Amino acid sequence: MNFEFATAQRIIFGAGKMAELPHLAAPLGTRAAFLTGSNAERIAPVFNLLQKCGANPAAFSITEEPTTTRLITITEQARKLGCDYVVAFGGGSVIDAGKALAALLTNQQDLFDYLEVIGKGEPLSHAPAPCIAIPTTAGTGAEATRNAVLLSPEHRVKVSMRHPSMLPTVALIDPELMLSMPPAVTASTGLDAFTQLLEAFTSNKANPLTDALCREGLKRVSRSILKAYTNGANLEARTDMAMGSLFSGIALANAGLGAVHGFAGPIGGMFKAPHGMVCASLLSAVVKTNLHALKARDPENPALDKYVEAALLITENPDASINALLMWIEQLCRQMQVPGLNAFGIDASDIPTMVEKGKRAGSMKGNPIALTDEELAQILRESLTL
Numbered sequence: 001m002n003f004e005f006a007t008a009q010r011i012i013f014g015a016g017k018m019a020e021l022p023h024l025a026a027p028l029g030t031r032a033a034f035l036t037g038s039n040a041e042r043i044a045p046v047f048n049l050l051q052k053c054g055a056n057p058a059a060f061s062i063t064e065e066p067t068t069t070r071l072i073t074i075t076e077q078a079r080k081l082g083c084d085y086v087v088a089f090g091g092g093s094v095i096d097a098g099k100a101l102a103a104l105l106t107n108q109q110d111l112f113d114y115l116e117v118i119g120k121g122e123p124l125s126h127a128p129a130p131c132i133a134i135p136t137t138a139g140t141g142a143e144a145t146r147n148a149v150l151l152s153p154e155h156r157v158k159v160s161m162r163h164p165s166m167l168p169t170v171a172l173i174d175p176e177l178m179l180s181m182p183p184a185v186t187a188s189t190g191l192d193a194f195t196q197l198l199e200a201f202t203s204n205k206a207n208p209l210t211d212a213l214c215r216e217g218l219k220r221v222s223r224s225i226l227k228a229y230t231n232g233a234n235l236e237a238r239t240d241m242a243m244g245s246l247f248s249g250i251a252l253a254n255a256g257l258g259a260v261h262g263f264a265g266p267i268g269g270m271f272k273a274p275h276g277m278v279c280a281s282l283l284s285a286v287v288k289t290n291l292h293a294l295k296a297r298d299p300e301n302p303a304l305d306k307y308v309e310a311a312l313l314i315t316e317n318p319d320a321s322i323n324a325l326l327m328w329i330e331q332l333c334r335q336m337q338v339p340g341l342n343a344f345g346i347d348a349s350d351i352p353t354m355v356e357k358g359k360r361a362g363s364m365k366g367n368p369i370a371l372t373d374e375e376l377a378q379i380l381r382e383s384l385t386l
């Protein structure tokens with residue numbers, strides 16, 4: 001068993017930990033590029049904290065999924081304003097934009113030189129500027145991943161800038177920031193965290209260290225996802241979700257994912273749909289197809305035992321079978337009103353393109369078994385309507 005493991009330089013977790021931001025930010029540089037979403041009410045106090053500690057923040061907002069064009073504009077402005085580090089405060093999109101900006105502040109080549117798939121995919125030649133990642137949602141785990149997902153509108157595709165040095169300098173996770181997340185966002189981001197934990201746990205690149213994180217994350221997310229959805233003010237449930245999301249990010253950055261994310265990437269590039277909802281629409285069909293393929297072609301594959309173990313962790317029943325896992329997923333999708341892929345404008349005529357794009361997606365490489373084109377198409381057919 002050989003493996004390598006890397007994560008953010010510092011992880012600071014806990015309710016109220018946001019108060020530590022000034023001490024964390026001040027030593028990092030002379031001027032912070034402060035990336036946020038669009039909620040002015042919640043941004044103002046953080047901006048004030050940064051101003052008081054001498055961070056001299058220059059604010060930039062990321063109101064939608066970050067595009068290549070938006071990132072190029074922000075980078076030019078941040079360079080002109082003399083920003084030498086980044087504070088990213090928001091959902092996964094904001095944090096991804098922050099990590100990409102930190103990389104581009106010190107690496108002067110064209111953005112497309114560093115982008116996978118549609119660019120040259122060149123490695124960074126310099127360490128990125130320091131970056132503090134502060135998530136306000138519990139889902140993507142972007143505070144602990146080494147890539148930034150950007151949308152290229154002209155190519156209708158989401159692509160990554162990826163490098164081990166893009167792991168944030170500090171991941172500051174304060175569950176109190178998540179108390180006001182509306183139910184729809186709680187559902188979508190929470191389902192993403194759950195899917196990431198299950199895919200990293202059963203990935204063919206999983207290792208004992210990522211397994212430990214996934215076990216703990218699956219336990220916490222499964223016991224708290226509905227509680228956080230039905231009562232957003234439940235701090236205990238929000239804490240479980242924040243930790244599950246963080247662990248999912250650490251795990252996926254080191255173990256990869258699987259077929260759900262293999263499809264979710266291309267779908268996200270072509271259709272406007274919440275990432276976590278797309279993941280949840282696909283999840284049950286992917287687990288069923290993987291089980292079928294593993295039993296038929298690779299019955300000794302450790303992923304089969306991992307699915308059983310996941311069922312046990314999630315249901316807290318020591319006799320749980322894989323069927324219990326599938327039933328639990330399907331019930332959760334109903335309770336959180338997950339629609340089929342049809343709801344996002346995807347229909348049967350899109351399946352051949354999706355199979356082609358999904359096959360080439362990086363996440364597909366982590367799937368516990370290589371799936372045939374027919375199996376991939378079957379997953380999509382089953383996910384069109386739930």
Ligand SMILES: [Fe+2]
Binds near residue numbers: 140192196275279
């Ligand atoms: Fe995800």
